[in-house]
Amino acid sequence: MSRFSFLSGKTVVITGSSRGIGRETAHICVEAGARVVIHGRNEAKLNEVAAALLEKGGVVRMVVGDICDPQTAADLKQAADELSGCDVLINNAGTSMRGPFSEIRTDVLESVMRTNVIGSAVSTQTFLADLISVRGSVIFISSVSGMRGFPGISIYSAAKMALTALAQSIRAETSPTGLHVGIIYIGFTENDPDKEIYNADGSIMHSKRKHDMTQRDVAAEILLLAGRRKYRRVLTSKGWLLLTLDRLAPRLVDHIINRSGGRFHSLLK
Ligand SMILES: NC(=O)c1ccc[n+]([C@@H]2O[C@H](COP(=O)([O-])OP(=O)(O)OC[C@H]3O[C@@H](n4cnc5c(N)ncnc54)[C@H](OP(=O)(O)O)[C@@H]3O)[C@@H](O)[C@H]2O)c1
Numbered sequence: 015m016s017r018f019s020f021l022s023g024k025t026v027v028i029t030g031s032s033r034g035i036g037r038e039t040a041h042i043c044v045e046a047g048a049r050v051v052i053h054g055r056n057e058a059k060l061n062e063v064a065a066a067l068l069e070k071g072g073v074v075r076m077v078v079g080d081i082c083d084p085q086t087a088a089d090l091k092q093a094a095d096e097l098s099g100c101d102v103l104i105n106n107a108g109t110s111m112r113g114p115f116s117e118i119r120t121d122v123l124e125s126v127m128r129t130n131v132i133g134s135a136v137s138t139q140t141f142l143a144d145l146i147s148v149r150g151s152v153i154f155i156s157s158v159s160g161m162r163g164f165p166g167i168s169i170y171s172a173a174k175m176a177l178t179a180l181a182q183s184i185r186a187e188t189s190p191t192g193l194h195v196g197i198i199y200i201g202f203t204e205n206d207p208d209k210e211i212y213n214a215d216g217s218i219m220h221s222k223r224k225h226d227m228t229q230r231d232v233a234a235e236i237l238l239l240a241g242r243r244k245y246r247r248v249l250t251s252k253g254w255l256l257l258t259l260d261r262l263a264p265r266l267v268d269h270i271i272n273r274s275g276g277r278f279h280s281l282l283k
Contacts, residue, residue: 113214
């Protein structure tokens with residue numbers, strides 16, 4: 015029996031699946047016999063992903079729209095309803111930034127917070143009643159840099175950390191219902207070459223860098239979190255090291271980060 019057999023016959027909604035980790039998550043779902051709703055702003059990219067999933071025999075719906083727009087959440091729900099309703103919601107759409115805090119333009123601050131936090135919150139609100147009715151799962155995608163604030167990515171760290179509070183609060187509010195609320199802290203993962211990262215001035219950069227995990231392996235971990243109905247998963251040994259050190263010796267972590275001159279986070283994220 016496959017590790018993903020729990021997905022067979024289920025409907026999975028994956029926000030931000032036009033590329034990267036979200037796209038790979040959709041592939042594993044389809045391979046395991048799940049129906050998927052894929053989503054993003056880039057229609058051409060989404061069409062490519064949909065075509066590849068259909069080639070694998072997938073049952074797919076596609077939603078184009080900004081995750082910060084409440085209409086997008088409504089469209090995601092309609093698409094999931096056409097596939098007999100959402101069983102698993104993966105709040106994957108996210109955007110990252112680089113730059114010193116003092117220089118981050120207000121629209122960049124807002125965009126990073128809205129995409130990562132408000133987008134996840136509104137999608138979850140939209141599906142909450144449906145997910146509770148099927149004792150489904152909602153998964154939040156955080157980062158190792160959401161476990162600890164890092165220099166050079168301040169508002170991204172803040173946004174990913176906010177997801178911890180959001181997941182904890184929703185979990186507490188819904189605890190009698192059987193809803194599963196999971197959060198995963200992702201480490202340094204391979205990027206698509208066209209992954210977009212904001213600079214502090216709002217311009218976009220593409221980052222090519224070393225990674226500790228493939229997109230496919232991260233996608234598998236996200237889905238296993240849902241399958242095993244675990245609350246939390248921290249990826250990569252560096253992520254675990256940070257978690258442990260920050261608990262045992264937070265001042266030491268402060269010291270290392272302060273001495274690293276902004277390079278420390280690039281070892282971890
Ligand atoms: N890669 C890593 O090393 C890493 C590490 C830690 C955490 N994470 C988190 O993991 C998730 C996926 O990362 P990734 O590397 O696969 O990122 P990615 O390649 O940049 O993909 C992000 C996805 O989100 C969508 N998206 C971004 N902003 C959106 C918006 N405003 N409205 C709708 N869709 C939007 C993008 O689609 P469109 O451009 O088509 O809108 C894309 O499909 C993110 O939440 C990220 O923060 C990644």
